Amino acid sequence: AQTVTQSQPEMSVQEAETVTLSCTYDTSESNYYLFWYKQPPSRQMILVIRQEAYKQQNATENRFSVNFQKAAKSFSLKISDSQLGDTAMYFCAFMIRNTGNQFYFGTGTSLTVIP
Amino acid sequence: NAGVTQTPKFQVLKTGQSMTLQCAQDMNHEYMSWYRQDPGMGLRLIHYSVGAGITDQGEVPNGYNVSRSTTEDFPLRLLSAAPSQTSVYFCASSPPDRGTEAFFGQGTRLTVV
Numbered sequence: 001a002q003t004v005t006q007s008q009p010e011m012s013v014q015e016a017e018t019v020t021l022s023c024t025y026d027t028s029e030s031n032y033y034l035f036w037y038k039q040p041p042s043r044q045m046i047l048v049i050r051q052e053a054y055k056q057q058n059a060t061e062n063r064f065s066v067n068f069q070k071a072a073k074s075f076s077l078k079i080s081d082s083q084l085g086d087t088a089m090y091f092c093a094f095m096i097r098n099t100g101n102q103f104y105f106g107t108g109t110s111l112t113v114i115p
Numbered sequence: 116n117a118g119v120t121q122t123p124k125f126q127v128l129k130t131g132q133s134m135t136l137q138c139a140q141d142m143n144h145e146y147m148s149w150y151r152q153d154p155g156m157g158l159r160l161i162h163y164s165v166g167a168g169i170t171d172q173g174e175v176p177n178g179y180n181v182s183r184s185t186t187e188d189f190p191l192r193l194l195s196a197a198p199s200q201t202s203v204y205f206c207a208s209s210p211p212d213r214g215t216e217a218f219f220g221q222g223t224r225l226t227v228v
Contacts, residue, residue, distance in 0.1 A: 045219035101146045105157035
């Protein structure tokens with residue numbers, strides 16, 4: 001079975017500060033991809049960052065970066081210089097390399113950026 | 116560029132009624148899928164399709180049917196609505212290149228009373 005665990009239901013951060021969201025996963029597969037999605041109050045699912053599991057280098061996307069520890073099955077998201085627009089629910093997900101692009105999601109972390 | 120379009124955005128059903136949630140994408144993506152989002156449970160896969168005429172079950176398929184007659188459309192049918200199907204439903208599409216992100220619709224909030 002594939003599982004994704006986000007152990008922080010809610011977090012808050014001061015504007016301009018840095019925050020790290022945690023994610024662990026469990027799979028017996030060796031070829032997979034990891035994602036962080038953002039869901040603002042509009043409900044739209046927005047891709048934040050993607051990591052290919054066979055790449056050792058951590059992905060970065062502007063103020064967003066990940067710490068990918070494959071052996072520990074850990075995939076945390078770091079948001080630098082937090083902005084009010086970062087307030088949202090964040091979902092960690094992974095997708096196994098097979099047909100269908102099936103995604104497995106965590107339960108989410110609600111992040112609030114405080115002005 | 117419309118992307119993934121879901122209709123309706125909101126719906127209230129009575130227990131036992133049937134309905135179809137519509138999903139259409141204009142990106143010529145082969146892969147499409149349906150998820151439901153419940154509080155504290157993230158998104159869970161209901162059904163998915165790898166191309167026209169091909170569908171398969173996901174994690175929580177009971178009470179739902181799908182079909183894929185065209186590349187563009189992937190409707191989700193509730194056969195006999197139950198209060199346990201109250202949820203937010205998301206349709207997603209992606210090209211078959213492995214590792215590509217899923218593109219999501221805006222979601223349908225369904226309430227079964």
